[in-house]
Amino acid sequence: MSISEQIQNAPAWWSDAVVYQIYPRSFADSNGDGIGDLGGIRSKLGHLQDLGVDVVWLSPIYASPQADNGYDISDYQAIDPLFGTLEEFDALLADMHSRGIKLVMDLVVNHTSDEHAWFVESAASRTSPKRDWYIWRDGYQGREPNLWRSAFSGPAWSKAPLGISGSTGSTSAEFDDDQYYLHLFAAKQPDLNWENPEVRSAVYEMMNWWLDRGVDGFRMDVINFIAKVQEDLVGDSESAAMGPQIHEYLQEMNARVFAGRDADLITVGEMPGVTVEDAKLFTGADRLELDMVFQFEHVGLDHGDSKFTNLKLDLVDLKRSLSRWQTGLAESGWNSLYLGNHDQPRSVSRFGNDGDYRIEAATLLATILHLHRGTPYIYQGDEIGMTNAGFTAIEQYNDIESVNWFAESIAAGDEPDVLLESLRFRSRDNARTPVQWDTSENAGFTSGTPWIGVNPNSTEINVETDRAAGDRSVFEHYKRLIALRHSSAVVALGDFELLEPEHPTLYAFTRSLGSETLLIVGNFSNDRMDAPLLDSSEARNAPVLLSNYAEAAAGATELRPWEVRVLQLH
Ligand code: GLC
Ligand code: CA
Numbered sequence: 162m163s164i165s166e167q168i169q170n171a172p173a174w175w176s177d178a179v180v181y182q183i184y185p186r187s188f189a190d191s192n193g194d195g196i197g198d199l200g201g202i203r204s205k206l207g208h209l210q211d212l213g214v215d216v217v218w219l220s221p222i223y224a225s226p227q228a229d230n231g232y233d234i235s236d237y238q239a240i241d242p243l244f245g246t247l248e249e250f251d252a253l254l255a256d257m258h259s260r261g262i263k264l265v266m267d268l269v270v271n272h273t274s275d276e277h278a279w280f281v282e283s284a285a286s287r288t289s290p291k292r293d294w295y296i297w298r299d300g301y302q303g304r305e306p307n308l309w310r311s312a313f314s315g316p317a318w319s320k321a322p323l324g325i326s327g328s329t330g331s332t333s334a335e336f337d338d339d340q341y342y343l344h345l346f347a348a349k350q351p352d353l354n355w356e357n358p359e360v361r362s363a364v365y366e367m368m369n370w371w372l373d374r375g376v377d378g379f380r381m382d383v384i385n386f387i388a389k390v391q392e393d394l395v396g397d398s399e400s401a402a403m404g405p406q407i408h409e410y411l412q413e414m415n416a417r418v419f420a421g422r423d424a425d426l427i428t429v430g431e432m433p434g435v436t437v438e439d440a441k442l443f444t445g446a447d448r449l450e451l452d453m454v455f456q457f458e459h460v461g462l463d464h465g466d467s468k469f470t471n472l473k474l475d476l477v478d479l480k481r482s483l484s485r486w487q488t489g490l491a492e493s494g495w496n497s498l499y500l501g502n503h504d505q506p507r508s509v510s511r512f513g514n515d516g517d518y519r520i521e522a523a524t525l526l527a528t529i530l531h532l533h534r535g536t537p538y539i540y541q542g543d544e545i546g547m548t549n550a551g552f553t554a555i556e557q558y559n560d561i562e563s564v565n566w567f568a569e570s571i572a573a574g575d576e577p578d579v580l581l582e583s584l585r586f587r588s589r590d591n592a593r594t595p596v597q598w599d600t601s602e603n604a605g606f607t608s609g610t611p612w613i614g615v616n617p618n619s620t621e622i623n624v625e626t627d628r629a630a631g632d633r634s635v636f637e638h639y640k641r642l643i644a645l646r647h648s649s650a651v652v653a654l655g656d657f658e659l660l661e662p663e664h665p666t667l668y669a670f671t672r673s674l675g676s677e678t679l680l681i682v683g684n685f686s687n688d689r690m691d692a693p694l695l696d697s698s699e700a701r702n703a704p705v706l707l708s709n710y711a712e713a714a715a716g717a718t719e720l721r722p723w724e725v726r727v728l729q730l731h
Contacts, residue, residue: 174425175452176495177653178215179531179643180265180538184503185222185244186230187595188541190607197595197606199245203253205598208624210260212544212636213643216427217257218265218380220503222250226276228349229313229561230593232267232382233274237367254375263377265427270364271386272350275321279363280351284321287340296343296354301395305341308399312346314565317401319348343394345386345401347561355387355410365417372418378427381451384411385432385439403434408442411450420449429497429536431455437489444494453497453536458482460505474512476665476685484659484670487534491656496535500526501543506591508540510549514723518687519546519622521723524638524709525683528725529668531642532681534657539639542596545627546635549591550616553581559613563588597623632711641707645727651677660694667692667720671730678730679706684720692720703728 189201199222209217221231224239231241240247257264273280282291298306298318309317318341343352353360368379388404411430419426430443430451436458443450459482462475490496500508509515513522523546531537552558555567555577563584570580585591590613597619598605604619616622627636646652655672666686672679680700684690694700695718707727720726 172654173446173452173495175216175427175536177646177650178427178536179213179646180216180218180427180536181209181212181214181544182218182220182502182538182540184220184230184541184593186612187593187606189596189598190609190611193607193609194243195607195609195612196243198243199240199249199253203249203256206256206260206262209262211640212539213640213647214262214539216263216265216377218429218538219267221267221269223269226274226349228274228347232269233272233347233350234269235274235276236278238370251374258375263425263427265378265380265429266371266376267382268368268379268384269382270353271383272344272346272352275349275351279353283351284342293357294354294360295351296389296394297340298343298395300339300341306343306395307393308397309343309345309401311344311348313562314569315348317345318343343389345383347565352389353387355389355406356391361410361413362417365414368414368418372422372424372426377424378452379429381428381430383433384430384451385435403439408448408450411443412448415449428452429455433457437486440486440490441494444490446493453495455497455499455502456486458486460500474685476668477663479512480659480662480668483533484657484662487657487659491534496533497538498530498533498535499538499540500530501540501592502538503540503592504589505540506587507547507549508543509546510591511586513685514687515546515548518723519548520633520635521709521721522546523635525685525723525725527635527639527642528707528709528727529681529683531646532652532670532672532679532727534653534655534672537642537646540592542592544636544639545597545622545624547594547597547622548616548618549585550588550594550614551618552585552588552590552614555581555584557614558584558588558590560589560593563590599623599625638709645707650674651679655679666690669694676731680728680730681725682720682728683725684723687722689722690720692718695720699730700728703730705729 183202186197188197189205190197191200191204222240222244223234224236224241225231225234240250254264279291279294282289283295305316305318311317320341344350345352355361385403385407387410388407390402390404428451432454435454435456440454440456443454459479462478462482486496500512508526509519509523513526558564567580594613594616595604595606595611600620600623603611604615604623627634651672651674655674658671660669661667668683668685670681682692705726706729709725710721
């Protein structure tokens with residue numbers, strides 16, 4: 162093999178990296194206004210360094226009216242005063258780099274805020290030079306151009322008052338005859354028109370500006386939505402499909418933003434609805450599109466007709482789905498691994514047990530996930546096993562998706578209690594309550610009034626208590642998982658093979674590389690369980706690399722509730 166072939170075949174730097182997601186408004190508040198900020202993040206970098214993560218993905222901190230907590234951006238090159246200043250940002254970035262942590266920014270370019278100068282100009286008149294930067298259409302047969310629905314309820318089209326900034330204008334203002342603009346999310350989040358090369362250039366320029374400032378890559382919000390199928394935009398089409406130009410756009414972005422930069426960058430595209438076959442194209446190393454994608458299959462399994470049906474884990478489905486992705490991207494492409502983020506309920510509440518076995522379940526889930534092949538993402542608070550919010554009244558919710566869905570369902574005649582029960586399982590706010598740092602009032606998150614309620618279990622579940630819990634510390638367990646990935650090539654790169662796929666409560670698989678094989682077994686239940694696959698002499702004699710019970714019980718074929726073991730088979 163020539164040197165250049167060797168370099169080409171060398172695993173990417175991020176194949177043994179672990180990413181930690183910060184949702185800034187809920188992380189730590191430094192100035193007492195009840196909202197997390199850059200100063201708060203800076204004050205907690207020791208926590209992240211102790212944990213050992215390599216990369217932080219920071220959810221949006223840009224100037225924003227905050228209709229969707231910053232996923233509605235009015236200026237891509239300014240920090241929202243809620244979070245701090247550009248100087249503070251630079252200082253944060255420098256601090257992170259000096260601790261060996263990279264910073265990945267959230268890139269939200271499917272849409273902007275309706276208060277972004279581009280949209281204000283676009284909405285001003287049909288002849289505005291920026292008219293075509295967004296997606297405007299005449300109505301179709303007296304209604305919206307097509308039947309697409311906004312992810313946050315209601316039609317995906319709105320009319321903008323002439324010469325007035327989007328939905329902030331009064332509805333009695335003069336309308337721009339029959340033109341509507343597209344918003345796959347809230348009316349305050351108009352979709353950019355990626356068909357327009359000026360739009361693409363403006364986005365690339367902005368990305369280059371951030372990379373020149375020193376950031377280490379981007380997590381790209383709903384990036385597969387940027388390509389619309391033009392014929393579908395008018396008529397009876399009901400669901401927004403991913404247009405075929407998506408690959409061209411990503412390759413162009415790669416060429417105009419990432420190519421030729423020598424830094425170790427990372428790109429991850431959030432892609433609802435993406436299939437394994439798509440992902441192979443998006444992440445194949447030779448295609449120069451993205452390093453990895455967030456797929457949604459395993460977090461969509463439990464959705465019935467409504468996206469708010471209560472979640473019930475079917476372990477067989479979960480295993481089937483995740484292992485299909487493991488196998489599908491084994492030869493080419495790369496997986497990102499996650500069980501939760503700011504859009505999902507808390508993973509321990511959803512997939513595990515947030516009561517008597519909370520610590521066991523949280524550490525088991527982490528172990529299963531981190532022992533898969535791919536790049537693991539830890540959502541803030543998961544490293545101490547934080548749980549769902551447990552809100553009981555609609556007034557406690559803030560999330561635009563939850564609030565709009567509740568209002569729409571009430572208007573359709575649904576029962577409030579049933580809806581609240583669904584939100585208790587499913588709402589995005591479950592993962593957005595403040596990080597619980599200590600036992601003090603407001604969990605040490607803020608000295609003021611938090612923007613959203615602190616989980617009442619913060620006196621029991623918090624960073625300070627967890628880190629002092631020795632063998633029962635979720636944080637310590639995460640630390641071991643991260644260290645294991647850093648030190649073990651088989652964890653980072655080994656082949657994955659699922660065992661006993663039909664077993665309803667056992668999650669078992671091997672990872673192998675060269676002569677080395679790990680066996681991972683987990684009991685997804687509140688009961689003791691016999692695992693005959695632990696009965697071979699090989700398994701009985703295998704050293705336990707990691708387990709979530711204090712007495713490792715090496716050699717035993719019985720698994721205790723939510724017990725997980727990583728065995729070094731050979
Ligand atoms: C992504 C974000 C989510 C946001 C949506 C619209 O799914 O993760 O929080 O609401 O895009 O930007
Ligand atoms: Ca603050």
